Amino acid sequence: MSEADGIMRLRQPISVTYNWSAGPNATSHLNGLLDGTLVGKRCPGCSLVYFPPRNGVCPKCARILGEDVVVGPRGTITTFCVVNVPFLGQKIKLPYVAAQILLDGADISMQHLIQECEATDVRIGMRVEPVWKDRSEWGPSLENITHFRPTGEPDRDMGVEAGAS
């Protein structure tokens, strides 16, 4: 038997390096995160404020977004999901809550974690605020915020009937 006959598997590691561009429109958003400011963008067409500013365009109007708008930091839960299912790579203790949060002054919600309260207490309309990592760990990333927690303010009326599922 030749040596080649014994080869059953070949490992061929390969890597590809990319130069990723945030683009001019997302840059002010990312720079804002470097100093703890939440910067969104306003569409010059429909005036909606996008946070994050997606790809720098308004998907409704097909226009490049315009002026920077500082939003939040507080916001309101528009919908949420209690996660009870373990999965590979899970970093957070079950159960936990993933919520859509509408930051004050923004017109689209963003997804983040809700912590520092029981999962059963989370509700639509609940007011929340961001909890930031230690400043020394900040980068141009929404990961600067570890999670959101309840502010204790009265709920905002989101037009959802109490008890509605």
Added chain:
Amino acid sequence: MARRDVAIVATAQRPNEVGSTLTSVELILPVINDVITKVGIERQKIGFWCHGSCDYMSGQPFSFVAAVDAIGAWPPIVESHVEGDGALALYEAWVKIQTGECDVALVFSNGKTTSGPIDRILNLQADPYMVTPLWPGFDSLAALQARACLDAGVLSEADMAEVAARSYRDALNNPIAYAKENVTAEQLLARPYTTAPLRAHDCGVPVDGANAIILAAGDAARGLAGRPAWIRGIDHRIDTQRLGARSMVESSSAAIAAANAGAGDDRIDIAELHAPYTHQEILLRRAMNLGEGTHVNPSGGALVSNPAMAAGLARFAEAAESVFSGSADRVLAHCTSGPMLQQNLVCVMEGD
């Protein structure tokens, strides 16, 4: 079912560049808005949107979904995406119009070719079992093909340099071409090999680009363009993915596609061939029987600006523009995909 008359009625291309700092969506949005403005159509009248791009080029799975942001998809639209060149998306749109489901379609494509090592990334188009794991590099595969052609005596290095010199000189007249130079074949042959037997000028220059085209059927086309570029024939053929099982010195899929598209039925004034390598243009010309009377790649072609996944649709845009302007009556546009001219799409268009 009778075939519907379909024409390209407008095109838009952004100037090709290297190292763009825009996102793909920011690259696309202006060309879409441009092409819509050119025909003055309301967005709601566009019955189908079709996009060609490659997620591996941005290194983000499902990054093509973000391109919908550039469309203005409200009220909801009908759209599709092809993981490939925009010319293949144009073919899908043409089929969609043939079904009668819409009369007007917008096709667009983008390639941020310089944000990653495109020679390595394009390996993912090769046979995933036998070729991709070896990561041979697209330039190397093309070099093997060129070597086979040289050994078989079907072309010479001087022939290849002649293709490059003509392309670089023609590009001087194309404001959106990236590489351009008043150069002779002799001068090019004095330059060093990069991947022997290929020299730098034998390989298309990777650039970042985006383009968009509007297709329309019958009366809709007549209402949108003074002189639409009517699609008389279009055909897409694929050679086997097994590189050792096909001839490297000819392109049988290109020959069949060209014959089915009707390329040989009458003279062709201009042929825009998507040949990312010089020897491939020669193989394509031969497969399609293009003679002296046909001006090949007056735009400079993909050799002088090769925005991967947009370079094929760019050929359609260039060919159609020559019909719009009246500088040509019968034109051919071609797109290739995969290693060594594996796939070939050929389209013949005419002005009224």
